[in-house]
Amino acid sequence: EDKVVQSPLSLVVHEGDTVTLNCSYEVTNFRSLLWYKQEKKAPTFLFMLTSSGIEKKSGRLSSILDKKELFSILNITATQTGDSAVYLCAALLLIQGAQKLVFGQGTRLTINP
């Protein structure tokens, strides 16, 4: 059974702190690992990582994929209250011509001023 597990499930920090969110996966037909940010409504796409060791950066957010150990991390530096959200990771699988996402449970991040 395909499985994606995130940790921690919940994290509360102060503005300005650095946080690391973890995602491990055990899936078949793996193509890529994706990170999403979900505030009140639908998830919005942050990153896609396909090759191991590649670090993606977007401002204060960065992410690394380790395809040997089957995990990814999302780092957020100098956190702001606007970073408060649920962060979802998802494994992208390619099955019979269709792209399917298997999501983790999410990490609820709260940034206190």
Place this chain on the structure above:
Amino acid sequence: NAGVTQTPKFQVLKTGQSMTLQCAQDMNHNSMYWYRQDPGMGLRLIYYSASEGTTDKGEVPNGYNVSRLNKREFSLRLESAAPSQTSVYFCASSDGAIPNRNYNEQFFGPGTRLTVL
């Protein structure tokens, strides 16, 4: 260009009632998906349609049926609603698997919050 739209936004049903959730996209995407999200959990795939005319089961298909009405529309039906189907339902669409491309971003609708009493 509205992207992915879903109706209704909210719905309350009694156990045993039926209803259809509607989803439409105007991006000319080939693939469409239905997910449910329960508190403290990520999204779980219910059904998907890789292209017009095809539908397949996802992780949690029991209790649901789908119809890919045309390229734009993909509906989700609950024939006899149960309290366990209380959830937020998201529809998504993407270009699907295109050769030589790694990923076609899935665009999500705003969600339907369904409560079954």
